Amino acid sequence: MSQKVLFRQLFEKESSTYTYILGCKRTKKAIIIDPVDLTVERDAKLLKELGLTLVKALNTHVHADHITGTHLLRAHFEGLQTGLGSANTAKSDEKFDDNFKIEVGDINLEVRHTPGHTNGCVTYVDHDGGAAFTGDALLIRGCGRTDFQEGCSKTLFKSVHDRIFSLPEDFKIYPAHDYKGQTSSSVHEEKQFNPRLTKSETEFVDIMENLGLAYPKMIDKALPWNLNCGVEPE
Numbered sequence: 001m002s003q004k005v006l007f008r009q010l011f012e013k014e015s016s017t018y019t020y021i022l023g024c025k026r027t028k029k030a031i032i033i034d035p036v037d038l039t040v041e042r043d044a045k046l047l048k049e050l051g052l053t054l055v056k057a058l059n060t061h062v063h064a065d066h067i068t069g070t071h072l073l074r075a076h077f078e079g080l081q082t083g084l085g086s087a088n089t090a091k092s093d094e095k096f097d098d099n100f101k102i103e104v105g106d107i108n109l110e111v112r113h114t115p116g117h118t119n120g121c122v123t124y125v126d127h128d129g130g131a132a133f134t135g136d137a138l139l140i141r142g143c144g145r146t147d148f149q150e151g152c153s154k155t156l157f158k159s160v161h162d163r164i165f166s167l168p169e170d171f172k173i174y175p176a177h178d179y180k181g182q183t184s185s186s187v188h189e190e191k192q193f194n195p196r197l198t199k200s201e202t203e204f205v206d207i208m209e210n211l212g213l214a215y216p217k218m219i220d221k222a223l224p225w226n227l228n229c230g231v232e233p234e
C-alpha cells in the first residue's frame with residue numbers, strides 16, 4: 001500500500017466478508033469498501049479513532065449474502081456518498097462507468113467493470129499501492145459463483161483474465177470474502193495456483209456448473225435491501 005494511505009482490512013464473521021478502509025494521511029478523508037450492516041458501529045468507531053472522515057462508501061456489487069452497511073454509515077458521517085458500478089440498477093449516490101477514476105485526497109482508485117459473478121460487479125484498482133479489491137469476481141484460490149444475479153461463467157472468465165490478470169504480477173488481491181482464513185493473495189499467485197482460473201474456458205465453465213453450493217441463507221432479504229442501498233424497501 002502507498003505510504004500516503006492508511007489501510008485496514010476488517011472481517012465480518014457471519015458472512016465471512018472483508019471490509020476495507022483506505023484513509024488519506026494528508027487530508028484525513030477515507031473510503032470504505034464493502035461495509036456490512038452488522039459491523040457498522042465497529043467500523044465507524046475505528047474510523048473516528050484514526051481521525052478519519054468517511055466520504056465514500058463503495059460496494060463491489062449488490063451482495064446476496066449480507067446487507068450492505070453503506071446506508072447506516074450515513075448516520076455517522078454527514079455528506080457520505082455511496083458508490084457502485086454503473087451496470088447496476090440498484091440505488092446509489094454515484095454510479096461508476098468502466099475506467100472511472102475515484103480520487104479522495106491521495107487515494108486513487110480505478111474502477112474496472114468485472115462482470116460474471118453478477119452483471120454489475122466492479123474491481124477497484126489502487127495503482128499507486130499495487131492492490132486490487134476484487135469483490136467476488138476473484139477470490140483467493142477461487143471465484144464468485146455464477147448461478148444467480150445474472151451471473152455468467154464465460155463472462156467471469158473473460159473479466160478475470162482481461163481485467164485482473166492483466167495487472168502487474170506483484171499487485172495484491174483483496175477479495176470480498178474468504179471461507180478458509182486466507183486474507184490476501186497476488187496476481188502472480190492466482191495466475192499460478194487458482195484451481196478454477198488456471199483452467200481453459202471450457203473447463204472453467206464446467207467447474208462453475210458443478211459447484212453444488214447451497215443457496216445463500218440471506219439472499220431473499222439481502223437483494224431487495226441492497227438494491228435500495230441497504231434500506232428496507234417500502
Ligand SMILES: N[C@@H](CCC(=O)N[C@@H](CSS)C(=O)NCC(=O)O)C(=O)O
Pocket residue numbers: 015063064065136142143144145146177211213214215216217218
Ligand atoms: N454460505 C454462504 C454463501 C457462500 C457463497 O455462496 N458465497 C458466494 C459469495 S457471497 S455472494 C460465492 O460466490 N462463493 C463461491 C465459492 O466458491 O464459495 C451463505 O449462505 O451466505
Ligand SMILES: [Fe+2]
Pocket residue numbers: 061062063064065117136144
Ligand atoms: Fe456476491
